[in-house]
Amino acid sequence: xxxxxxxxxxxxxxxxxxxxxxxxxxxxxxxxxxxxxxxxxxxxxxxxxxxxxxxxxxxxxxxxxxxxxxxxxxxxxxxxxxxxxxxxxxxxxxxxxxxxxxxxxxxxxxxxxxxxxxxxxxxxxxxxxxxxxxxxxxxxxxxxxxxxxxxxxxxxxxxxxxxxxxxxxxxxxxxxxxxxxxxxxxxxxxxxxxxxx
Numbered sequence: 183x184x185x186x187x188x189x190x191x192x193x194x195x196x197x198x199x200x201x202x203x204x205x206x207x208x209x210x211x212x213x214x215x216x217x218x219x220x221x222x223x224x225x226x227x228x229x230x231x232x233x234x235x236x237x238x239x240x241x242x243x244x245x246x247x248x249x250x251x252x253x254x255x256x257x258x259x260x261x262x263x264x265x266x267x268x269x270x271x272x273x274x275x276x277x278x279x280x281x282x283x284x285x286x287x288x289x290x291x292x293x294x295x296x297x298x299x300x301x302x303x304x305x306x307x308x309x310x311x312x313x314x315x316x317x318x319x320x321x322x323x324x325x326x327x328x329x330x331x332x333x334x335x336x337x338x339x340x341x342x343x344x345x346x347x348x349x350x351x352x353x354x355x356x357x358x359x360x361x362x363x364x365x366x367x368x369x370x371x372x373x374x375x376x377x378x379x
Contacts, residue, residue: 183285185292186377187308189299191343193321193328193336194314195359195366200295202370206379209284213296216276217269221246227272234268235261256338270302277304291379297343300352310377313349316359 186203188210190196200210220227223244231251232240239251255262277294284292296304305311316324318340325336350356355373359366 183281183289183292184309185281185294185307186379187299187305187311188293188295188314189297189305189311189353190314190349191316191321192297192339193324194316195324196295196297196314198359198363198366199312199314199357199370200293202367202374203293203379206374208291208293208379209289210293210295211277211280213273213277213294213299216280217273220269220272220276227269230268230272231265234264252335252339256335256342259342262342266298266301270298274302274304278307300349301344305352310355311353312355312357312373313353314357314359315346315349316361320359320361 186208188196188200188203200212204210217227221231222228228246231246235251235254239247239254241247251265255265277296281292281294294304294308296302299305299308299311321340322333322336325331325339326333329336357366357369357373
């Protein structure tokens with residue numbers, strides 16, 4: 183089975199690309215969804231986060247307070263790295279198990295949508311790596327609209343991520359989403375034809 187790794191900074195348009203792949207019948211594993219699924223208590227992943235970041239990241243009912251954790255990690259590069267180091271092992275193990283299940287069911291292709299695909303090293307397990315990039319200000323606006331957060335928090339998320347050159351250096355293909363849906367879908371069509379998807 184061929185594995186397509188899809189990455190890029192938050193707000194760039196990865197989900198649009200992955201929606202297109204899904205419509206073509208290619209299963210897409212969303213690493214963020216996998217991560218959130220692993221946080222339902224009782225959870226070894228949640229326990230590991232609590233051990234590293236303290237009880238302040240938990241709500242009274244014992245579930246993760248994502249806003250509290252975001253406020254810690256998106257203003258401190260070392261703490262963001264610590265977050266990734268803490269959770270990536272759990273997430274990657276689950277993704278590998280899901281890919282094995284898809285291969286066993288006869289799928290010839292599968293995509294993994296992961297914002298930290300490259301940082302985790304998982305890009306080396308992919309047959310093709312595609313990065314979706316977009317101008318920073320456009321990403322900020324999308325994040326505000328999508329997550330209903332302040333501009334300050336959205337900008338903190340954008341600034342906490344790697345620059346475009348990092349993605350270009352580690353990808354087989356790069357798609358730039360400048361905000362024009364028609365133009366972006368045209369690029370997607372051309373790329374998927376090139377990959378025979």
